[in-house]
Amino acid sequence: MLYLVGLGLFDEKDISLRGLGILKKSDRVYAEFYTNFSHASLKKLESLAGKKIVVLTRKDIEERPEENVLKDAGRKVISLLVSGDPMVATTHIDLVLRARKKGIKVKIIHASSVYSAVAETGLQIYKFGRTTSIVYPEKNYFPESPYDAIKENKKAGLHTLCLLDVKADEQRYMTVNEGIDVLLQIEAKRKQKVFTQETFCIGVARLGGDSVIMAGKAKELLKTAFGKPPQILIIPGKMHFMEEEALKTLSD
Numbered sequence: 001m002l003y004l005v006g007l008g009l010f011d012e013k014d015i016s017l018r019g020l021g022i023l024k025k026s027d028r029v030y031a032e033f034y035t036n037f038s039h040a041s042l043k044k045l046e047s048l049a050g051k052k053i054v055v056l057t058r059k060d061i062e063e064r065p066e067e068n069v070l071k072d073a074g075r076k077v078i079s080l081l082v083s084g085d086p087m088v089a090t091t092h093i094d095l096v097l098r099a100r101k102k103g104i105k106v107k108i109i110h111a112s113s114v115y116s117a118v119a120e121t122g123l124q125i126y127k128f129g130r131t132t133s134i135v136y137p138e139k140n141y142f143p144e145s146p147y148d149a150i151k152e153n154k155k156a157g158l159h160t161l162c163l164l165d166v167k168a169d170e171q172r173y174m175t176v177n178e179g180i181d182v183l184l185q186i187e188a189k190r191k192q193k194v195f196t197q198e199t200f201c202i203g204v205a206r207l208g209g210d211s212v213i214m215a216g217k218a219k220e221l222l223k224t225a226f227g228k229p230p231q232i233l234i235i236p237g238k239m240h241f242m243e244e245e246a247l248k249t250l251s252d
């Protein structure tokens, strides 16, 4: 049996009682921290679970799960801890499919996620359009897809949630400032006035913990310090007056 156990939004206190119960009865517990930055302490989690937790890398899970999470899951109880909700990360559905193909039963233990916590900004959850991810540009890799997502969502009056890059192996977690900078670089190339220095946006950090929510023009948020990860950037579409009022009240 393979359990994917959500760790929840912020730290080790966000795991559910159900999730904790599964960890306690597991023969082996693994964790991954490459899909998100978690403030959970491994030591505290190990003490709660009453056993050692083995941390896996992206390569371990995506390239050789048969050597770790899937290895004994046919006859033993194996758990994989994932920050936030385990299914709010495109990569883990692959693991579920691989397990099923091997005849291994899989159960998901859901947890709090950035996908619902984003409503803390006051924006209505059902008025978000396509989510996009802003990644650190590399020499031969500079995807402009976030720009297109914002453009399409804006056209439909919808808000855009921009998840920010996680490079766990390099200990690099994109900040709101860096996300804005990447979008402005794309704007400089595309020149369609989709995301300019004047664009109103919302920078958010550490939802579920010591959360920070700040709204303003891109050029203002560019200079605002948001502190530790994880962080997101939101570009609102057409805002209802209730959303505007909620945002004013709820932001810092």
Ligand SMILES: C[S@@+](CC[C@H](N)C(=O)[O-])C[C@H]1O[C@@H](n2cnc3c(N)ncnc32)[C@H](O)[C@@H]1O
Residues within 6 Å of the ligand: 009, 010, 035, 036, 037, 083, 084, 085, 086, 087, 088, 089, 112, 113, 114, 115, 162, 163, 164, 165, 166, 204, 205, 206, 207, 208, 209, 230, 231, 232
């Ligand atoms: C690939 S997503 C994984 C989401 C996670 N599985 C969940 O359900 O919340 C990782 C990105 O979500 C955003 N994120 C996750 N948790 C967050 C939090 N508590 N506060 C702000 N942003 C968060 C960050 O942009 C981070 O880089």
